Amino acid sequence: MARIKGGLNAKKRHNRVLKLAKGYRGARSKQYRTAKQSVMRALTSSYQGRKERKRQFRQLWIARVNAAARLNGLSYSKFMYGLKTAGIDINRKMLAELAVSDADGFKALCDAAKKALKKTEKKAAKEETTEATA
Numbered sequence: 739m740a741r742i743k744g745g746l747n748a749k750k751r752h753n754r755v756l757k758l759a760k761g762y763r764g765a766r767s768k769q770y771r772t773a774k775q776s777v778m779r780a781l782t783s784s785y786q787g788r789k790e791r792k793r794q795f796r797q798l799w800i801a802r803v804n805a806a807a808r809l810n811g812l813s814y815s816k817f818m819y820g821l822k823t824a825g826i827d828i829n830r831k832m833l834a835e836l837a838v839s840d841a842d843g844f845k846a847l848c849d850a851a852k853k854a855l856k857k858t859e860k861k862a863a864k865e866e867t868t869e870a871t872a
Contacts, residue, residue, distance in 0.1 A: 755770060758773075758780075759776055762776055798834070799831055800830060800834075802838060806837030806838075806841075807848060810845055817851050819851075820853075821850070824853070826847065826850060826851075
């Protein structure tokens with residue numbers, strides 16, 4: 739029986755890497771060794787980029803919500819705490835969308851947050867006075 743050499747498999751592997759490196763400049767798209775290095779780096783960067791994109795979008799949403807909340811007389815942290823105490827559970831993405839597209843709806847949320855904040859302030863003041871007398 740004839741000996742089988744690994745040339746076909748190596749060629750497949752090389753072509754797979756070179757196909758991924760298509761569009762790279764110079765030797766990075768022509769020579770296997772440099773193409774392999776470039777592709778490995780690009781794939782790790784793309785993985786990191788997918789994680790980074792999520793962080794950047796969250797930052798953007800928070801910035802938009804903060805700007806809209808300040809227009810309604812609240813800081814971002816107080817607004818979020820007010821929503822939490824009011825029992826309103828909306829994620830930051832939807833809050834940012836409301837802030838951009840529906841100013842009246844966002845104002846209603848701000849009013850609800852302010853009302854909940856006042857209730858918690860009254861409750862804290864009441865507890866403080868009872869502790870002082872006791």
